Amino acid sequence: MNPEQQYIDLFVRYEAMICQHSAGVLNAQRAKAFASFEQSGFPDKKQEQYKYTDIAKLFEPDYGLNLNRLDIPVNPHEVFKCDVPNMSTALYFVVNDTFYKEQLPKSFLPEGVLLGSLKEMAESHPDLVKNYYGQLADSSKDAVTAVNTMFAQDGFFIYVPDWVVVEKPLQLINILRSTVDFMVNRRVLIVLGKGAQLRLLVCDHTMDDVNFLATQVCEVYAGEGSVLDLYEMEETNMSSTRISNMYVRQEADSNVLINGVTLTNGSTRNRTEVVLAGKGAEISLNGMAIADKDQHVDNSTFIDHAASDCTSTELFKYVLDDESTGAFAGKVLVRPGAQKTSSQQTNRNLCATRKARMFTQPQLEIYADDVKCSHGATVGQLDETSLFYMRSRGIPEREARLLLMFAFVNEVIDNIRIDALRERLHLLVEKRFRGELNRCKGCENCK
Amino acid sequence: MKKGNNLIKKFTKEKYKYGFTTDVHTDIIEKGLSEDVIRLISFKKEEPEWLLELRLKAYRHWLTLEMPTWAHLTIPEIDYQAISYYADPRQKKKGPKSIEEVDPELLKTFNKLGIPLEEQLALSGMAVDAVMDSVSVKTTFKETLLDKGIIFCSFSEAVREHPDLVRKYLGTVVGYRDNFFAALNSAVFSDGSFVYIPKGVRCPMELSTYFRINAANTGQFERTLIVADDDSYVSYLEGCTAPMRDENQLHAAIVEIMVHDRAEVKYSTVQNWYPGDAEGKGGVFNFVTKRGNCKGVNSKLSWTQVETGSAITWKYPSCILTGDNSSAEFYSVAVTNNYQQADTGTKMIHLGNNTKSTIISKGISAGHSQNSYRGLVRVAEKTIGARNYSQCDSLLLGDKCGAHTFPYMDVHNETAVVEHEATTSKISEDQLFYCNQRGIKTEDAIGLIVNGYAKEVINKLPMEFAVEAQKLLAVSLEGSVG
Numbered sequence: 004m005n006p007e008q009q010y011i012d013l014f015v016r017y018e019a020m021i022c023q024h025s026a027g028v029l030n031a032q033r034a035k036a037f038a039s040f041e042q043s044g045f046p047d048k049k050q051e052q053y054k055y056t057d058i059a060k061l062f063e064p065d066y067g068l069n070l071n072r073l074d075i076p077v078n079p080h081e082v083f084k085c086d087v088p089n090m091s092t093a094l095y096f097v098v099n100d101t102f103y104k105e106q107l108p109k110s111f112l113p114e115g116v117l118l119g120s121l122k123e124m125a126e127s128h129p130d131l132v133k134n135y136y137g138q139l140a141d142s143s144k145d146a147v148t149a150v151n152t153m154f155a156q157d158g159f160f161i162y163v164p165d166w167v168v169v170e171k172p173l174q175l176i177n178i179l180r181s182t183v184d185f186m187v188n189r190r191v192l193i194v195l196g197k198g199a200q201l202r203l204l205v206c207d208h209t210m211d212d213v214n215f216l217a218t219q220v221c222e223v224y225a226g227e228g229s230v231l232d233l234y235e236m237e238e239t240n241m242s243s244t245r246i247s248n249m250y251v252r253q254e255a256d257s258n259v260l261i262n263g264v265t266l267t268n269g270s271t272r273n274r275t276e277v278v279l280a281g282k283g284a285e286i287s288l289n290g291m292a293i294a295d296k297d298q299h300v301d302n303s304t305f306i307d308h309a310a311s312d313c314t315s316t317e318l319f320k321y322v323l324d325d326e327s328t329g330a331f332a333g334k335v336l337v338r339p340g341a342q343k344t345s346s347q348q349t350n351r352n353l354c355a356t357r358k359a360r361m362f363t364q365p366q367l368e369i370y371a372d373d374v375k376c377s378h379g380a381t382v383g384q385l386d387e388t389s390l391f392y393m394r395s396r397g398i399p400e401r402e403a404r405l406l407l408m409f410a411f412v413n414e415v416i417d418n419i420r421i422d423a424l425r426e427r428l429h430l431l432v433e434k435r436f437r438g439e440l441n442r443c444k445g446c447e448n449c450k
Numbered sequence: 451m452k453k454g455n456n457l458i459k460k461f462t463k464e465k466y467k468y469g470f471t472t473d474v475h476t477d478i479i480e481k482g483l484s485e486d487v488i489r490l491i492s493f494k495k496e497e498p499e500w501l502l503e504l505r506l507k508a509y510r511h512w513l514t515l516e517m518p519t520w521a522h523l524t525i526p527e528i529d530y531q532a533i534s535y536y537a538d539p540r541q542k543k544k545g546p547k548s549i550e551e552v553d554p555e556l557l558k559t560f561n562k563l564g565i566p567l568e569e570q571l572a573l574s575g576m577a578v579d580a581v582m583d584s585v586s587v588k589t590t591f592k593e594t595l596l597d598k599g600i601i602f603c604s605f606s607e608a609v610r611e612h613p614d615l616v617r618k619y620l621g622t623v624v625g626y627r628d629n630f631f632a633a634l635n636s637a638v639f640s641d642g643s644f645v646y647i648p649k650g651v652r653c654p655m656e657l658s659t660y661f662r663i664n665a666a667n668t669g670q671f672e673r674t675l676i677v678a679d680d681d682s683y684v685s686y687l688e689g690c691t692a693p694m695r696d697e698n699q700l701h702a703a704i705v706e707i708m709v710h711d712r713a714e715v716k717y718s719t720v721q722n723w724y725p726g727d728a729e730g731k732g733g734v735f736n737f738v739t740k741r742g743n744c745k746g747v748n749s750k751l752s753w754t755q756v757e758t759g760s761a762i763t764w765k766y767p768s769c770i771l772t773g774d775n776s777s778a779e780f781y782s783v784a785v786t787n788n789y790q791q792a793d794t795g796t797k798m799i800h801l802g803n804n805t806k807s808t809i810i811s812k813g814i815s816a817g818h819s820q821n822s823y824r825g826l827v828r829v830a831e832k833t834i835g836a837r838n839y840s841q842c843d844s845l846l847l848g849d850k851c852g853a854h855t856f857p858y859m860d861v862h863n864e865t866a867v868v869e870h871e872a873t874t875s876k877i878s879e880d881q882l883f884y885c886n887q888r889g890i891k892t893e894d895a896i897g898l899i900v901n902g903y904a905k906e907v908i909n910k911l912p913m914e915f916a917v918e919a920q921k922l923l924a925v926s927l928e929g930s931v932g
Contacts, residue, residue: 051520339850354864357831361861368522368854369874372846376874382859383867 006063007044024072025156026125028133036142036152055330056272056301066186092174100189115164122157139222139250151220158190165196172202184214191221195229202232209239219247225257235263243269255281265292270299277306279313290319291415294327301330308341317348323359334366348378479536508626508636515630521793522822535638601646608644623706623743631702631737635671642672647682658687674705678713685716702737711746723759730789733761740767744776752779754910756919768797771805778807781907786819795825800836809840815851822854829866836866844874
């Protein structure tokens with residue numbers, strides 16, 4: 004059976020059950036997504052956008068799905084203690100794709116902020132969710148988005164109304180938990196009104212050693228003058244596959260910072276599409292990946308400068324060890340009339356072994372003349388001269404290598420705007436390099 | 451500066467200077483493409499059996515292919531059956547023996563083009579193999595070159611006189627299965643140039659070909675094969691023009707270069723095919739496959755191109771660095787104006803150890819044109835110590851044009867160092883202000899800045915070409931600024 008058929012059959016057979024355990028707003032989009040998926044199927048590697056990740060192969064294995072929404076017995080508060088110290092975040096959990104409702108943090112959320120399960124919010128505030136759900140994520144353009152839209156039943160929703168500032172950083176932990184090979188279709192919706200501010204840290208963890216396939220579609224609306232910091236940290240295991248599509252729309256003068264860190268994983272594919280729709284919007288898109296064994300990390304970004312006076316900066320760094328594969332594709336489109344655009348893209352990569360592979364593909368497509376756009380990409384190894392310098396001063400080679408690698412990725416970590424998180428990441432990255440973080444076991448060794 | 455400005459004015463008034471057609475008796479075969487047409491071409495050229503076989507194999511393979519669509523270009527559908535695949539501007543009788551025998555009309559054409567075909571132009575030191583439409587008309591300086599053992603002749607002549615060499619190298623760098631246009635060319639190629647530099651010989655002069663599409667409705671499918679044996683050196687120039695016509699003409703050529711141990715080849719192109727008029731009507735489709743194989747150790751290959759013409763340019767002169775310590779360079783200036791489109795760049799495939807490559811690409815777009823750089827740097831798994839530096843800059847003149855970069859880097863080995871940098875911007879206000887402040891008019895200032903911007907590449911061209919290239923730059927951009 005080809006991989007598409009599996010999902011087509013599944014959907015045809017269980018559509019009623021999927022809908023029964025979800026909300027009307029989510030159900031309304033399924034038919035359209037199914038139609039486009041049935042027509043296009045999974046992209047093959049000939050498609051430019053999926054050149055470096057074989058999507059069909061990732062979807063091929065037979066995964067279980069919890070369409071009937073059976074309760075998975077777990078208390079994340081008990082098994083999960085990996086709080087970022089000194090950061091005092093408000094902690095929320097999504098187990099597989101279900102928002103964990105018990106023991107919600109008692110921390111104060113400003114008035115008007117809506118936070119919780121996407122399914123429940125869609126039931127209690129259907130008009131609000133309807134305005135945003137599926138408006139950016141176009142199923143006809145991406146098969147993964149289509150599959151997610153077909154099967155997604157729940158997820159995370161946050162709405163920050165106009166002029167409301169959420170002072171305390173929020174932390175959302177995605178936990179993958181199952182005793183059999185398992186597929187999760189998670190949906191995230193983040194809406195910021197005019198002048199709203201939010202800092203959100205999202206961490207991915209796996210609890211079990213079975214094979215996981217997690218698809219995530221995240222839609223982000225940043226209203227006029229809003230400020231959003233979104234950090235994504237992946238610490239899953241070698242048998243996890245993460246395919247994430249993030250869609251961001253920014254209105255005038257909004258400021259968004261996205262920082263995606265891949266520390267441990269199996270196969271990861273992150274696609275980020277940003278539309279700078281309003282004048283003066285600013286996006287800083289960062290990413291970092293440390294990969295060894297046969298990890299695969301593919302970051303694909305697309306920034307659409309649709310309005311004038313917008314700024315975009317991108318910085319992606321990879322450290323590849325063993326037989327790992329890294330890919331970066333970044334496209335910047337400057338539409339006609341998007342004058343005074345400033346765009347900068349940097350991708351730097353370290354290959355530590357002969358078997359590690361890096362593919363990088365920065366792209367610029369520019370249709371306006373008063374712009375300043377640049378991109379730079381390098382692939383290389385550690386600087387021999389610096390290594391020699393350190394060794395001649397008595398630093399052992401291994402230590403010197405670690406120091407240099409650490410300095411290399413530091414640039415990405417330094418873009419983080421939460422002090423405590425930055426320090427925490429310094430520590431995590433160092434541990435990762437020392438091989439003490441090959442597998443995060445409920446994070447007991449992080450403390 | 452004053453002089454430069456006059457030059458611009460002069461050229462714009464003339465519009466496309468090379469847009470004349472020569473009234474020479476042309477032997478054109480029927481439009482259309484089939485196995486019979488290929489047999490006919492082969493028969494007319496009195497080719498050996500193996501070459502016909504190769505053509506037919508290529509044709510059969512071509513039939514299985516579809517026109518690729520990945521380039522950042524809008525190409526109107528091409529009816530391959532509406533093209534005549536062979537035009538012979540040669541007289542019915544056998545080829546001319548001396549200058550007097552060459553058709554005076556033809557000579558006039560070349561004089562207009564400023565080609566030193568006649569002996570008295572020997573001082574300019576070039577040996578020209580002029581390819582007009584499909585058959586090579588006359589090769590100059592042949593005797594001088596023969597003394598050194600250098601073979602520089604038309605492709606058909608090479609097939610007749612040096613069949614072993616041709617057979618040994620033809621299709622080894624660009625096989626007929628390579629791509630759509632390579633297959634088409636391999637099936638129907640009519641003529642071109644063949645160069646062989648023997649061991650240890652340094653070619654004393656620059657070899658030069660001039661391609662020109664003359665007859666209407668004919669495509670030009672020339673084939674160039676350059677072989678540089680051990681320790682040899684050659685610099686090869688190629689210039690292209692086409693007469694002004696309303697309909698599009700197709701040009702799909704193949705250039706193959708084989709570089710042996712310690713040899714060096716410099717290949718320079720000034721491409722000035724008819725770009726179409728200001729409304730984007732007509733012009734040449736330039737779909738070319740150019741590739742060199744640095745097969746020997748310490749071999750070196752350098753591509754320099756100035757692309758100002760063609761309605762659509764689609765070419766990627768590339769290098770396969772097979773030999774250890776071999777190095778390759780690619781220097782390019784691509785100028786597009788009005789409704790021209792260009793998708794050009796290079797491929798550097800590092801297979802040998804300690805191989806080096808440099809890519810410098812400068813794109814200038816004006817009017818409604820679209821200009822793309824597309825490049826691939828690939829380091830194979832077993833290649834140790836490969837080094838690449840790429841720089842591609844784009845300059846935008848006007849707010850309706852586009853400049854794009856699509857670089858690919860595939861690195862499969864940790865010892866490789868690959869760097870890529872790209873910038874896109876319009877002319878810096880600061881530089882303009884600086885010039886204005888010193889009494890230089892904006893238009894002149896832009897001319898100055900553009901010339902300086904392309905200098906890095908133009909400096910790599912041989913003298914004769916550098917002058918022409920500079921003029922072409924000025925002409926191509928006239929009217930697009932200010």
